[in-house]
Amino acid sequence: MDFQTFYEEYKRRASQHDLDYLKKVTSRNLEAREIRHGELVDYSYEESIEGWRQAFDHFQDQDMSWIYTNHSETQLNENTHIAAFWVSIRLNGELLGTSNLFFDTFEKVDGDWQLVRSYIEAGVQNPSI
Numbered sequence: 001m002d003f004q005t006f007y008e009e010y011k012r013r014a015s016q017h018d019l020d021y022l023k024k025v026t027s028r029n030l031e032a033r034e035i036r037h038g039e040l041v042d043y044s045y046e047e048s049i050e051g052w053r054q055a056f057d058h059f060q061d062q063d064m065s066w067i068y069t070n071h072s073e074t075q076l077n078e079n080t081h082i083a084a085f086w087v088s089i090r091l092n093g094e095l096l097g098t099s100n101l102f103f104d105t106f107e108k109v110d111g112d113w114q115l116v117r118s119y120i121e122a123g124v125q126n127p128s129i
Contacts, residue, residue, distance in 0.1 A: 003081045003106065006113040007073070010106075011085075015066045017056040023049055027107075027114040036122040048118070065090045069127040071101075079108040086127045098123045 006025075013021040030045040043051070071084035083106065088099040101124050105117035 001113065003073075003075070003108075003113065006106070007081075007083055010113075010115075011068050014052075015068070017060075019049070019052055019056060022052050025112070025114055027109070027116045030115060030118065032118040032120070034120040034122055059091075063092050067095075069099075071127075076105075081106050086124075088126050095126065097126070099126045100124070 010025060026045055026048060028045050030048055032043050032048055034041050034043070067086075067088040067090060069086040069088065071086065073084075074082045076082060082103060084101070084103050086099040086101050089096045101121040103119040104115055106113050107116045108114075109116075
């Protein structure tokens, strides 16, 4: 599968709260960092999956949709791409006041794309949607 096809599926399935899919496409060796209100937090695969689970559970019974706004995609080499994008949330018909800006690195490992690194600036200004 080419990167663009994978990337579109990744966003679609994350929006559908498909935790099994995210477990499959996230590297067990994930290296991740989030900055929220000036505080830096590094986390791993287990913490990432737990964070997804908590977010999915939190919004489970609410009228919520994710809005992906692409910033850029850069091919570093044949098997590595970086995608930069915002994720905004529409809750009960209203756009929340801030978004998260992601810089995710995906690598093709044994023929399959995996999220291997993630850097997130949380609670930033919404992009123009």
